[in-house]
Structures are given as structure tokens and as C-alpha cells.
Amino acid sequence: MLHSNTPAVDRPRSDVLAFVGENLRRLRRRAGLSQVALAEASGISRRMIVNLEGGDTNVSLSSLDRLAEALDATFVELVSDPAAQSRRIDAVVWRGEHPGSEAVLLGSVPARAEAQLWTWSLGPGERYRAEPDPEGWHEMIAVVEGRLLIERDEGPVTVDAGGYAIYGSAQRYSYVNLHDGITRFIRTVVC
The missing domain is CATH 1.10.260.40 (lambda repressor-like DNA-binding domains)
Incomplete structure (x- = not known):
């Protein structure tokens, strides 16, 4: 465990x-x-x-x-691992071009449909582009280290370490590392 x-x-x-x-x-x-x-x-x-x-x-x-x-x-x-007995997932779901860029789905709990807890890290200059999620989906981002730009259709938001952003994700959005080192953040998706 x-x-x-x-x-x-x-x-x-x-x-x-x-x-x-x-x-x-x-x-x-x-x-x-x-x-x-x-x-x-x-x-x-x-x-x-x-x-x-x-x-x-x-x-x-x-x-x-x-x-x-x-x-x-x-x-x-x-x-997720079909043999897993818990909602802990700990699976690498996305890797960027930079060796330090990845997204790890930590776990999930039931919500209207579900809620997902992720850790993300983006290397210097790395960008992740997302397609819009279904209507009613939301994201909560808490930056742990570095500086993150979230480009959204409704306007960009920059989040420094210790800050957070909450927004509806039924729009185009991207995560961009504005830091010269790795930017790490926690992502919670609620749908």
C-alpha cells in the first residue's frame, strides 16, 4: 500500500x-x-x-x-486496474515531451457521475491542450510549485505556487508552464 x-x-x-x-x-x-x-x-x-x-x-x-x-x-x-480493490489509481495517464511532464490520476470518488484527483507536472515550456469537457464538468487547480497559465475560452488565468483556480471545463483550455523549472499542480475534476 x-x-x-x-x-x-x-x-x-x-x-x-x-x-x-x-x-x-x-x-x-x-x-x-x-x-x-x-x-x-x-x-x-x-x-x-x-x-x-x-x-x-x-x-x-x-x-x-x-x-x-x-x-x-x-x-x-x-x-484503472481492473484488479484494484480501492479507488486509489496512481496511473500515469499523460506524458509530455519534457521528461518531467506527466499527469497521474491519483484516485476517484462518486459525484453526480464521478470526481477525479490528479497530480500534474509540466517541464519548462511544456503545454497541454485539452478539448472541452461535457457541459457541467468543472476543474479545481491548486499549484504546488512553479507558475501555471491556464488558457481558457473565457480568458486566461495565471496561478502561482500556493494559489488556485476553479472553472467550468466545458470550454477549450490549456495548461502552460510559465516557470523556468517544473510546475506541479493538483487537479480535481468533478463531473
């Missing part, structure tokens, strides 16, 4: 793609959908679905959201 005081470098790392293939296949079968039917329902190509089920491709977070919605499942059901 991991403890909250375990340093990040000592944590065993799991990569979300290790679970997506198995979960996607299981959830697709549970929904009674062929790969073609899932492709039509989600707007994700059949080739991408085949590659995901085979563990042979990378995928955007928004594509995973669309697949989960088409399967009447949650994002967490799609990306």
Missing part, C-alpha cells in the same frame, strides 16, 4: 495504457457492441479501437472520455 508521504520517485509507476486495452474490450463486450458499433457511437476510428484493445497505441484524454461515454462507463472504469 502506498502512503501519501511516499516520495514520487519511489512510487511504482503504472501506465494507463496497460489497463485500457483489457478494460475497453471488457466494457465493449458488456455493452454488447462490436468494434465497428463502438467506433460509430464514440466517433473514434475502428483502427484506433483495435490498436487500443491490443495495447499498441497512445490516445488523448478526450478520446478516452468519448469511449467511456459511448460504453456508458466512467473514465476511471476505462483507465
Whole structure:
């Protein structure tokens, strides 16, 4: 069992793609959908679905959201270890070009649909672009280290270490590291 005081470098790392293939296949079968039917329902190509089920491709977070919605499942059901007994996930879900840039989904709890707790780190000059989430979704960002620019359709906001931002994420947004070192922040998604 991991403890909250375990340093990040000592944590065993799991990569979300290790679970997506198995979960996607299981959830697709549970929904009674062929790969073609899932492709039509989600707007994700059949080739991408085949590659995901085979563990042979990378995928955007928004594509995973669309697949989960088409399967009447949650994002967490799609990306988490199916053998896990708790809501602790600790899975690397996104990696940037800089070695220090990554997003780790820490865990999830039920909300209207669900709530997700993430840690993010962005290397110098790194940017993560997101597609709009469904209507009613919100994000709460708390910057732990560095300086983060959140570019949003409703206007940019800059958050320094110790600060936070709360906004509806049903809009285009990006995270941009404005710091010359790694910027680290906690992201809570509520949907």
C-alpha cells in the first residue's frame, strides 16, 4: 500500500495504457457492441479501437472520455486496474515531451457521475491542450510549485505556487508552464 508521504520517485509507476486495452474490450463486450458499433457511437476510428484493445497505441484524454461515454462507463472504469480493490489509481495517464511532464490520476470518488484527483507536472515550456469537457464538468487547480497559465475560452488565468483556480471545463483550455523549472499542480475534476 502506498502512503501519501511516499516520495514520487519511489512510487511504482503504472501506465494507463496497460489497463485500457483489457478494460475497453471488457466494457465493449458488456455493452454488447462490436468494434465497428463502438467506433460509430464514440466517433473514434475502428483502427484506433483495435490498436487500443491490443495495447499498441497512445490516445488523448478526450478520446478516452468519448469511449467511456459511448460504453456508458466512467473514465476511471476505462483507465484503472481492473484488479484494484480501492479507488486509489496512481496511473500515469499523460506524458509530455519534457521528461518531467506527466499527469497521474491519483484516485476517484462518486459525484453526480464521478470526481477525479490528479497530480500534474509540466517541464519548462511544456503545454497541454485539452478539448472541452461535457457541459457541467468543472476543474479545481491548486499549484504546488512553479507558475501555471491556464488558457481558457473565457480568458486566461495565471496561478502561482500556493494559489488556485476553479472553472467550468466545458470550454477549450490549456495548461502552460510559465516557470523556468517544473510546475506541479493538483487537479480535481468533478463531473
